[in-house]
Amino acid sequence: MVKGISRRVILVKSPDPRLFEEAIFIVREEALSGGGVNADQVLQEAQKVARGYTRRTAPLERALQKGRGVLWALAGALLATAGWAAWLWL
Secondary structure, three states: OOOOOOOEEEEEEOOOOOOOOEEEEEEOHHHHHOOOOOHHHHHHHHHHHHHHHHHHHHHHHHHHHHHHHHHHHHHHHHHHHHHHHHHHHO
C-alpha cells in the first residue's frame, strides 16, 4: 500500500559489484533543510559508507576462500597418511 509520502533517496553504485549492485539510502528530511549540509556532502557520505561496507566484507570473503584451501590440503594429507599407514600394515 502506498501512502502520499515522498522521500529523498540516494542510489549509490557499488564499488565492488560482486557484493551488491547498488545501495539505497533514504535521506532524513531535516538533514538537507536545517542540518548545515548540502546535497553533495550527503552523496559523498553515502559513497563513503558503501566503500566502507565493501572493505569490511571483502577480507572476510578472502579469508573464507583461503580457509577452504587449507581444509582441502588437510584432507589430502590425512588421506595420504591413511594410505601409507594401510600400505605399511599389510
